Amino acid sequence: MEINPILQNVLAPPVLFFLIGAISVLFKSDLEIPAPLPKLFSLYLLLAIGFKGGIEIQKSGFTNQVLPTLSAAILMSLVIPLIGFLILRFKFDVFNSAAIAAAYGSISAVTFISAESFLENQKIAFDGFMVGALALMESPAIIVGLLLVKFAAPKNRPKSRKMHLSAILHESLLNGSVYLLLSSLIVGFLTASSNPSGIAKMEPFTGQLFYGAECFFLLDMGIVAAQRLPRLKNAGSFLIGFSIFMPLFNAFIGVFVARFLSLGPGNALLFVVLCASASYLAVPAAMRMTVPEAKSSYYISTTLGLTFPFNIVLGIPIYMSLVNTIIPLPPL
Amino acid sequence: MEINPILQNVLAPPVLFFLIGAISVLFKSDLEIPAPLPKLFSLYLLLAIGFKGGIEIQKSGFTNQVLPTLSAAILMSLVIPLIGFLILRFKFDVFNSAAIAAAYGSISAVTFISAESFLENQKIAFDGFMVGALALMESPAIIVGLLLVKFAAPKNRPKSRKMHLSAILHESLLNGSVYLLLSSLIVGFLTASSNPSGIAKMEPFTGQLFYGAECFFLLDMGIVAAQRLPRLKNAGSFLIGFSIFMPLFNAFIGVFVARFLSLGPGNALLFVVLCASASYLAVPAAMRMTVPEAKSSYYISTTLGLTFPFNIVLGIPIYMSLVNTIIPLPPL
Amino acid sequence: MEINPILQNVLAPPVLFFLIGAISVLFKSDLEIPAPLPKLFSLYLLLAIGFKGGIEIQKSGFTNQVLPTLSAAILMSLVIPLIGFLILRFKFDVFNSAAIAAAYGSISAVTFISAESFLENQKIAFDGFMVGALALMESPAIIVGLLLVKFAAPKNRPKSRKMHLSAILHESLLNGSVYLLLSSLIVGFLTASSNPSGIAKMEPFTGQLFYGAECFFLLDMGIVAAQRLPRLKNAGSFLIGFSIFMPLFNAFIGVFVARFLSLGPGNALLFVVLCASASYLAVPAAMRMTVPEAKSSYYISTTLGLTFPFNIVLGIPIYMSLVNTIIPLPPL
Amino acid sequence: MKRLDLIFSERELDAIIKTLEKANVPGYTVMKHATGRGPERVVTEDMEFTGLGANAHVIVFCEQELIDKMRDNIRDDLSYYGGVAYISEATPL
Amino acid sequence: MKRLDLIFSERELDAIIKTLEKANVPGYTVMKHATGRGPERVVTEDMEFTGLGANAHVIVFCEQELIDKMRDNIRDDLSYYGGVAYISEATPL
Amino acid sequence: MKRLDLIFSERELDAIIKTLEKANVPGYTVMKHATGRGPERVVTEDMEFTGLGANAHVIVFCEQELIDKMRDNIRDDLSYYGGVAYISEATPL
Numbered sequence A, B, C: 001m002e003i004n005p006i007l008q009n010v011l012a013p014p015v016l017f018f019l020i021g022a023i024s025v026l027f028k029s030d031l032e033i034p035a036p037l038p039k040l041f042s043l044y045l046l047l048a049i050g051f052k053g054g055i056e057i058q059k060s061g062f063t064n065q066v067l068p069t070l071s072a073a074i075l076m077s078l079v080i081p082l083i084g085f086l087i088l089r090f091k092f093d094v095f096n097s098a099a100i101a102a103a104y105g106s107i108s109a110v111t112f113i114s115a116e117s118f119l120e121n122q123k124i125a126f127d128g129f130m131v132g133a134l135a136l137m138e139s140p141a142i143i144v145g146l147l148l149v150k151f152a153a154p155k156n157r158p159k160s161r162k163m164h165l166s167a168i169l170h171e172s173l174l175n176g177s178v179y180l181l182l183s184s185l186i187v188g189f190l191t192a193s194s195n196p197s198g199i200a201k202m203e204p205f206t207g208q209l210f211y212g213a214e215c216f217f218l219l220d221m222g223i224v225a226a227q228r229l230p231r232l233k234n235a236g237s238f239l240i241g242f243s244i245f246m247p248l249f250n251a252f253i254g255v256f257v258a259r260f261l262s263l264g265p266g267n268a269l270l271f272v273v274l275c276a277s278a279s280y281l282a283v284p285a286a287m288r289m290t291v292p293e294a295k296s297s298y299y300i301s302t303t304l305g306l307t308f309p310f311n312i313v314l315g316i317p318i319y320m321s322l323v324n325t326i327i328p329l330p331p332l
Numbered sequence D, E, F: 001m002k003r004l005d006l007i008f009s010e011r012e013l014d015a016i017i018k019t020l021e022k023a024n025v026p027g028y029t030v031m032k033h034a035t036g037r038g039p040e041r042v043v044t045e046d047m048e049f050t051g052l053g054a055n056a057h058v059i060v061f062c063e064q065e066l067i068d069k070m071r072d073n074i075r076d077d078l079s080y081y082g083g084v085a086y087i088s089e090a091t092p093l
Ligand SMILES: Nc1ncnc2c1ncn2[C@@H]1O[C@H](COP(=O)(O)O)[C@@H](O)[C@H]1O
Pocket: D007, D008, D009, D034, D035, D036, D037, D038, D039, D040, D041, D042, D043, D044, D055, D081, D082, D083, D084, E025, E026, E027, E028, E029, E030, E059, E060, E061, E062
């Protein structure tokens, strides 16, 4: 692994703004992006990702790579939380294990778009339908997490917390960020198929503005991540190790799946990044509602304080070199 | 009336995002655009509408269609509240009747820009000076509403609520949204006449971004409208009927006035939409200040919960076919 | 001094929106841009100014005019607060004098970008490295102000308020707005040198949107300035006089320094505007933290209520004619 | 010392503050963006974009006599748009 | 009259309001975006963008009997996600 | 149990929280963006964009002895930038 791609990744504006945010906390600057401004950017990014993804999917149509890739994506988001759960159970109770595992099975949209920016920077092609994988990988991990709680939780859980399947589906599919991403994807698809002039009119908002808005949001993510990081200390070294090891492990599985799917290097990187990233939006919101026994500081500090920065700064170039090493290997 | 234009209208991004917002409430998703973010978009839209309108008015100059159209617009916003008041008095007291009637006499800027988007989609021309009509129709209905309260209210209204003409003019002309629209219009006009290079520099903000910002705002409007809708139940079927019947009735009068003014189909549609739309910004704010006896849930649920969605989704294409039917009729 | 440039300045959209905001307060309109929306725009402007400035500095390189200009800028921001302090001490105690003087030694980024807009309007060239001067002039004045408090304050200041040099440096360099401007400048510089494709991708956000966002922010600044103005009455005529006289005096010194540096008219105007403008972001925030004895209403009402509007509306064209008069004079 | 809690429509804020200032209260604190429901079962929400605004919650720590002095004026203010006012005991730290 | 102060996660708000409405309280006031720390030493922050939200502070002025009526339900609600509830005296102005 | 209400400049928040944590309070709640006026007749507004910020309102439910323990430190904190502190009675639900 050369140092060059890492440095090049770090020198891209979004990553630099992320670092600026993190450093401001380190140096105790009073730089602050007050609530609810970050929410504006997170809503915007979800809307724009979905909308552009929907257009791309409509344009590219369902080629014969699409269906296997999307199925594999869903499969990964079902399997990863199970593996994570087994690992976490060594140290944590059912509730915390399920909640953290679900977060790692699900995805981080901002990590995904950072990987897209990285690919554009490196001039490596990728396909629009990968946004479909992004959208489809958010919910299954939540379902797995909640099912784990439902079946593995101590029998004396109070009645009010017994979860019905309908509640589980509701939390996983109608969660605000899942819903906005999915429905924007549908809007993009419908616009591209029935009203193509609408695409051009949306482009300045969802397209041109995107990179800058990403930078601004990452500035805030840097602040938030650096604020969360110290709380990991209380969580202990097991969880700290987990938040670096788990993405690497997931990336490793992911790259072999990508190879099995014969994905090109661009799509492969995005697939790997989806596997390696962890959710700090949809999953925490759902877990907070349904599994209050789990400590939110655990699943937030790990995903936001360590895994997210790791992926953004070091992970993506590492996964790229992983992809470049494994994908071209001769067939087994 | 064909089904095609309605479907085409529904498949435009702004309407789709509106529906997404409404559906999220229906399905109890926790999608939320927290305050004061919607205010950002409503301020932005008023500023941009005004600015662009001012430029257009300066460019087109005062052709001989402008003055009659603007006068007719003001007239409509004086007459409609009177008719609405007479109808509403069958069921409501003076205060509620006046407040609701004023809302229907005034206009909704977002309905207007949805109609503009519809026309652009259908490639039907319209004139920039119609924004002048928009701006001029906001205040007169407020004045009529407050005069109705002043003269028709029970004589035992407490002294502190006696309204002076100056207070009425203040509420109707210096209301935040009226003021911003009018003054942005003046800025646009002045910029176009004395500083044309400023137009190009504003264009990315007020022009290119507009459509996307409109979508984002309509997403929130969908949420808000769907939250208000159930409250209409308490208001009874009379008010529910009123909030559909009144726009249709106003559109019907409007289309004949447009015909009398010899407006082209684009301008005619905008004129009709101004008549048919109801205010949920300027009028409620003014009425809340000056007529606290009126239930804000009445004038908000009707305009925002029913009339606005009806106009956005079904009304505009219906009015278009009305325009296409009535305007070309041979002179009486 | 002709009237034309003043009128032309006033008729530019940013100034018009500023006036609209101010007039809305005068007329008691309820137009309001609720917190924290203004913060969004102030953060955005700092980020965009810094980013674009960093690119410009990287592009232009360190020509032989850069270093002397930047040094002179720092010098001015050290000297001006000392002069201001001496003047203010006639009427105010050490704490208030130091705080107000620091504000006038530091700069206002929005005044600076208004001057840039003015120059672009007048088609007068200026250099990107002047943003470096902007960034470098924020902190020294804070340091001088705090040192003045440290050494001139009554000896019985409570122990908890004894300031250490480290605290002074922290307040002056890690203040949120200073930090964001400086670090965005570095990001811009790094992007331009190592990742030029990132510039184009940021351009719609930091470039095209800038003028409109400036207008929106100035609308709010107009509201805030007009709300602060009446509070100056309590401060007395000395402070009112100071907030007009001090910028003019600083401009006067500035223009001779600019002449000594052989700056072209564009750069000279920016230099003068930096000297003449006063800080309402970084300095008040720092002083509030470290010199609570000073009345925040003093240093806010003067800078925001009078000096800022004066500079934006009248000052810039006045300074321009000053530049046009003094710079071309034959050498002494 | 007493603590006076006032909750009412934001639109009434200027009037209430004028009443407080006229009575020369030693200070007051305002929290905006409160929502709620009153006896008329109308839910006030934070629909700032409509210009309706939400409720304001004002806290005043002051002496009983001051409250007695303001009572009628505050009641007048509150009877206009609605809102509630409650008094409780408070001791300075 | 009593004053009931409830502080708990915003996510619990709907449940608490349902409890209040069922007991037919004369009114209530909600302030969102409160942050804080509870006995479990978990700091709640206003991370609205993550969907976690912050705390809500609900104030209810009502009679003691109403509070007695709601006590069990509120305790149930609060035991789910955590949160605190305190009663104090209040006199209408 | 007691209820302690602290209202002061947001800029002082870190110091106050440190004082509370040092005294080992069972919990606290913070509401930001409060505005107001104090005895010095300076109106604090929510000018977040200037970095000045507004006031914070902190509520602590705790025992009297804890308050006694913190009294001096809080007074010190408040004497720096200004602000008020009041105690009232509160009963857990
Ligand atoms: N009993 C109550 N307890 C707490 N807040 C109340 C109560 N009654 C009314 N309020 C608040 O006062 C506002 C105005 O009430 P109303 O008098 O109905 O207009 C409501 O929106 C609530 O925020």
